[in-house]
Amino acid sequence: MIEVVDLTKTYKKITVVDHMNLYIEPGEIVGLLGPNGAGKSTAIAMISTLIKPTKGDVLLQQKSVINDQSALREVLGVVPQEIALYSDLTARENLQFFGSIHKMPKTKLKERIDVVLEEIGLQNEQKKLVKHYSGGMKRRLNIGVALLHEPEYLIMDEPTVGIDPQSRNHILETVKKLNERSNTAIIYTSHYMEEVEFLCNRIYIIDKGRVIASGTKDEIKAILSSEKTIRLKLEKPSKQLVEDLTMQPMLSNILAKEAEITFTVAKDTNFLPMILTLCDQQKIALKSFQIEEPSLEDVFLHLTGRALRN
Numbered sequence: 001m002i003e004v005v006d007l008t009k010t011y012k013k014i015t016v017v018d019h020m021n022l023y024i025e026p027g028e029i030v031g032l033l034g035p036n037g038a039g040k041s042t043a044i045a046m047i048s049t050l051i052k053p054t055k056g057d058v059l060l061q062q063k064s065v066i067n068d069q070s071a072l073r074e075v076l077g078v079v080p081q082e083i084a085l086y087s088d089l090t091a092r093e094n095l096q097f098f099g100s101i102h103k104m105p106k107t108k109l110k111e112r113i114d115v116v117l118e119e120i121g122l123q124n125e126q127k128k129l130v131k132h133y134s135g136g137m138k139r140r141l142n143i144g145v146a147l148l149h150e151p152e153y154l155i156m157d158e159p160t161v162g163i164d165p166q167s168r169n170h171i172l173e174t175v176k177k178l179n180e181r182s183n184t185a186i187i188y189t190s191h192y193m194e195e196v197e198f199l200c201n202r203i204y205i206i207d208k209g210r211v212i213a214s215g216t217k218d219e220i221k222a223i224l225s226s227e228k229t230i231r232l233k234l235e236k237p238s239k240q241l242v243e244d245l246t247m248q249p250m251l252s253n254i255l256a257k258e259a260e261i262t263f264t265v266a267k268d269t270n271f272l273p274m275i276l277t278l279c280d281q282q283k284i285a286l287k288s289f290q291i292e293e294p295s296l297e298d299v300f301l302h303l304t305g306r307a308l309r310n
């Protein structure tokens with residue numbers, strides 16, 4: 001098990017990771033969900049011992065790895081947010097180069113490269129130069145590099161940023177299969193709620209360097225058990241209606257996106273007559289209204305008053 005205890009990082013008096021506590025057990029997928037700048041990358045740079053914490057500790061099997069990283073490096077793979085590949089080499093050559101850093105024996109390395117190319121779905125493209133790869137293929141190879149030494153734990157820092165939806169799905173499926181087939185434990189950071197919901201057994205919601213909620217999806221959503229989320233679909237966007245809704249004390253977390261408005265209300269509130277009256281007064285056609293299951297996005301909004309993504 002890897003444990004993070006009161007992990008803190010301060011740059012020039014600004015605390016960007018603030019007494020963070022979390023753990024990951026063998027074989028599980030844990031999500032760190034938070035908006036840009038929440039401190040996720042800084043936290044995982046400390047967990048993977050790339051930077052030193054100002055305070056706190058990282059433990060592997062209850063032993064600190066801050067001053068002696070060797071045991072952690074053997075069992076941990078890190079997929080950085082930035083692509084770290086040689087673009088004038090092929091995929092196979094990149095894997096050979098990074099494998100040689102791990103000082104793996106030649107035959108073992110060849111075996112691992114074949115397995116990894118299969119895991120990331122690049123067998124047929126392995127002889128292409130990386131500079132001719134799509135963004136999604138580069139991201140997959142970036143993951144492959146971290147898998148060469150068969151890590152028990154893998155940290156992935158926003159591995160789907162900046163790629164098309166199809167490549168994104170491919171990466172999500174790769175991560176899921178990797179966990180199922182090899183039982184690799186994964187710490188997955190993202191600001192995409194859908195990815196974290198799809199992949200993770202447990203989730204830590206991070207904001208301003210702090211863990212503001214943690215648990216299974218159901219445990220986290222239970223934070224909102226006394227509220228319901230409503231989605232209104234209008235014929236066309238209405239600024240006036242959004243303003244009027246904002247004035248209603250029974251509604252909170254009002255978000256408008258084009259002709260859709262969402263808000264939360266206490267579970268037993270009868271809000272519908274008020275909405276119908278407002279639409280009637282302003283001659284707004286209401287296409288539909290739905291009561292929704294709360295999402296992790298709603299929990300974030302409830303806890304911080306801000307949306308996860310702007």
Ligand SMILES: Nc1ncnc2c1ncn2[C@@H]1O[C@H](COP(=O)(O)OP(=O)(O)OP(=O)(O)O)[C@@H](O)[C@H]1O
Pocket residue numbers: 011016034035036037038039040041042043158
């Ligand atoms: N070396 C540094 N010196 C000063 N401030 C830093 C440094 N590294 C990070 N920060 C600040 O720490 C905060 C957290 O950054 P971090 O990259 O960890 O967030 P994040 O959640 O990973 O966001 P993103 O998804 O944008 O990478 C940001 O405000 C950032 O500007």
